[in-house]
Amino acid sequence: MTQNNGEIERRLRELGDIPVPDTLLRNVQARLGQLTPAWAERQYQLGKQCLNRTDENHQSHLEMAIAHFKNVLHVFTPEAFPHQHIAVLYDLGCAYYDLQEGDRLANQEAAVTCFKSALHIVSEYHAVSEWTIKLEQMIGETYRARIQELKHRADVSKAIGDVKFLCHDLDSVLDYYHQALRLYRMVESRLDEAVVLKNIGDIQQSLHDRDSAMEYYQQALTLFEQMKHRHNIATVLLAMGDISHARHEDALAEQYYHQALELFRQVGDRFSEASVLASMGKEVALYRQVAEASKSLTEGMESWSRQGTSVLLEQPLPNATFSRTPTAPTHGTPPPDDPQMPGLKSFDPPTGISRRVKLRLQKTHTTQKRSRKRQWILHILLMLLLVIVGGGIVAQLILSIGHPFGAPSAGLCAKAPIQLAPSAHGIGMVRTKAGECIGISDGTIAFDVDQPGRIDSALKEQAAEKLQAGDREAAMNLLSQAVKQDQSDAEARIYLENVRVLDAGLPYLTLVIGTKITGDRIDVAGERSILQGAYVAQQEYNSHCLSVRCTLVRLLVANTGNDAENADLVAKQIALAAQSDHTIVGVEGWSTSQDTLNAVNPLRAAQLPMVTPAASSDLLTGISSFFFRVSPPDSSQGKLGALYAMNNLHAQRIALFVDPSNAYSESLAKDFKECSCLDSSRIIVETYTVGSYAQNKKLAHGQLQDVLSYHPDLIYFAGYSNDAGALLNELGADKQFGQLRVMGGDNLYNLIGDRSQNVVGLNRLTFTAFASPNEWQYFDPSAPEPPFFQEYAQIFAARGLHPGPTNAEGVPNGNVILSYDTLRVLLYASQTIKKAPLTGQDLRQALTKITGQQAFQGVSGKIAFGRDGDPQDKAVVLLNVNAQGQAKLVLAQGTFQ
């Protein structure tokens, strides 16, 4: 026991962690007279009901079913009720089999135990023989699922090992590879086992432990030989030849090289053949081979262009060891499924090989003193080879996109899979049925590339490609150029900061920022604001993290695109990513209510807390114990808007625009309309569809004309800024209603400073918001402003050059502030947790403690979460837009400090 702060508390908590005898519940039930057959039958029926319910809470139902079935076993003992006991055990086993929550292996073991116990009773009591078939079938199924699970875990370990290698973390690479090796052996996946053995050999060779490397290569060779995988055998032999060569065992090396050469020739891998020849120092032969290789490649390219990409993509991969040639740089070469080189899957990556050949030749030159002339010739040949390969890539891109100057992102999106491969572990781009490209990016995808105003798209995409290839240095250079080119681009800044976090080598936690940054029906300015706020918080937090014990923060960008229903899929992707990356502990998002609603359940199931910056629908109140928000619900802003409309604008005839199918619009309209201060009989309601006005100006014009025929003195627009912008533009063209005011909710803040829409008549706008840069001045003119404002101005100083989310030079809008506060509150909560590693559940617990006296002072006001996840009595403001297009705070309600 030590006297460290927190240690005593931890040990005291351990006193509460005691085993509970199974008999306790049974004794209580016996004393209550519950353990009767009738009661057990009822419990069994309840369990069956839970087992058969397949709605979104299926996992909870399964856990409940397990609890009920266990009760039944207290009564239906094998001695007294053998048939019932078997049936219950079977159902209990099935419940465990289906249960995905928690440790799947443990669940599968529990399932097998149930099935086996039941089988034992069947044989003991000579029960009905059909049970034997059913139970044996389920045992087989469970074992199969178990093998899949183990294989999946092995794949994950191997993939992490691969990534660790790219990070040059050689010690932990071996740990992961050995873990993968153990699991592959358990499931008897011999090809995978051999591949991992070969990889371990490569690592050992990098660590200059040649004896050990040779042992692993030997084991890999034996397995590949048993499986008759000629190419893999050749690759291992080449590696063994290299080791022998390094040991100056020239005869043995020669022998290995000859064997490898023969096999590469048999399988027709000319590049590897050339590589072996280079290793053997046979320059003349090498020149001939490289020339032949170039010819072969040119033919391949032509064939590739003729057939299109898809055919070549279907070519099977010989095995995963292709990129792993035996010398140290092998892991640094691009992976065989490099998206830039799909047609080369059946060859070693040319760039890697050329580098390798060059290295070989340099070595040969030193040792055997080759003539300078020959080296020049060789270099020219290699350059030619690279030009051909580069040309092929360009040709492939042109063919796949169908347009010589097509947007690269469109090409990437077109190639995105409709389902992520398990090896992606949740990170990556997915194409939906509607053709939208959504997903999660750690920098390997650039989402904000096709929207108006973004000028650094090409650089971001190049950086993403570099990150995919594991070249962080190049990615960092490109991202640095991107943020110089487009200072308002927070996405690029986030990825750049992420690279720095990874390079720092310090512990870090990962938070996911939920956005809608692609598509034609989204609020671009609003979403960019969210990313800007998040970036300021990330940068501020990391810049204060100076000690070696400090935990940095990395941000992933999750994009749900146009369709809010995609949020469910993306949230599941986040859950998947969190399973393999335990640094992912929470989510900031989304800023729209509908997406947030759709993401709630998957994130709750994954035990990841979500704090939303601006989703304000009343439907979200108390929706999940893992849900929190920084913005108050619509009830508060709807009411404030209604009061202002009545008392200050003296509105008598109000036209209310609402999309009843959208959670935010419906909730805001309802709260506005139902305020007792308004005469609801004098409100006409115009229904529209969110996103439709932004896309179809004629529709906006037609519906507006219908409404204007009512001669309203106020329009209340319960919706988003892109639609409201279209409506304002239509209204601006109508001189008859030059003085008509338009009111709305917090989302209309995004219209301020958004020059992409060129909205006219902004000065007719009044809106409520959950944050404003004027709040500090309004509530306490003597109080100093938080450093956030200065930081924001410094980072995004030149945003005036491009469409940005501010309403004045260097001044953030409400969404920026809310997003900043959201990330800050998540980070603040994480800092209150003294245990490591941090989990989503820990973070949730810490968030629940931000309440009452422990409130967090944000830039947008005081944040104290209630039991329902809403901030308690948080300030709501009302702003008017002046003739200069600036939003000025005129009214506020609630607690600010």
Add this chain to the structure above:
Amino acid sequence: MTRANEFQETLDDSELLKWLALCLDDYFHLLVRKYERRLLAYAFRNVRHWHDAQDIVQETFVRAYQSLTTFPQERILQLKLSSWLFTITYNLCINQLTRNTALHDSIDRPETRKQFEDTAKGQDGSPEDVILPRQDLEALYTLLSQLPGDYREAIALYYIGGLTDAEVAEVRAKPRDTVKSHRLRGVHKLREMCSRPEEFQAMRLWSLQWLRDLLEKSREQLTTIENRRTIS
């Protein structure tokens, strides 16, 4: 612990109360599963006898069930479940300790440690029946028993029972700030005790010795019983 138990332990009280209000007989087991470990740990800390602690927790659940059968649905839904159950357990522990006055005194006062030791050794049940936490934890139990009663209860309910300060305040019928202050002071005192290693070491050795004695004594008892059986 199985997955199902974990599920029940994480079940929200409000959700649980809805189930109980819906049908007490069908879902009462969820309440038992949710609270049994925390109540047992708390009761064991108080009475320091495994069987007694189990009896107390069983009794807590039986009384809770009996009360719930008489409550209208609205009242069930409004219950503050954790503080209610811990209050029942606390009262049952007090009753138990009152019955065993000597034991109660011994826990509160270090000077009667010998008396507690003798009483503990004299209890029926084999050593396997007595919960044997890790050695350091046993020493921590001992240190905890040296704290003033208010401090000890605040710590036990908060850390061992897993209650919040507000819930502890309800169980102890004291203001929230008072119980929080008791808890923090208690932890501070414990930290001070641990910072005196020679004292802590002595305490630890004493508790280990106590366990060894207990095991030895029990072995002797078992041998005696077996001898008697052989003779008879």
